[in-house]
Amino acid sequence: MENVTLKRKLSSYVSDKGYLKHVPDDILFEVLVAWENWTGSSKEFYATLGFTHAQMASLIGKAKRLKREGHFSDEDFKQIKISTEQNLNSEHATVTTSVCGAAELVLPGGKLIRFSNIDFLLDYLKKSA
Structure with a gap:
């Protein structure tokens, strides 16, 4: 059911020619989390979102790059201060x-x-x- 809401969010960024344009970083993060938690094949993942591999590849790649660069905060990570x-x-x-x-x-x-x-x-x- 989670992919249904993600599909609706992504569909609002489809251009007239069918390209996904100007997708915000928070939605890219949701796509990346959904992709990392997906246990089926990539073809099934793209189908549940209603897009093709060509449409989703650049989004997932951009989301991975943003994650590497630290644009997404890790929810599990909590910094602690240690006295000297x-x-x-x-x-x-x-x-x-x-x-x-x-x-x-x-x-x-x-x-x-x-x-x-x-x-x-x-x-x-x-x-x-």
Whole structure:
């Protein structure tokens, strides 16, 4: 049913000669999302929208280019701010992380273990638990 509304939106941008002209970026994004979620063949996708491969190829190509250039915001992506240094203290150890992704684990007795990647720290903690 989603393609029916997309078909109606696209049909308003068809020229007298049958070309899709001046399609806005938000509709290009909808076309790209519908295309990426489509599980059938490309011919079936074009048929559900009521257009041919020649009509849709440039739209999908333009939408992919706009996505690569960052014109479409990713809804799943959420930027987080990380402080320059964060300390986690417990009675057994102190963990210090920095912006670069490295972490230091200070054990009782003054022992220090440095991890170049947070994933290594997590693996260490899982194995030692």
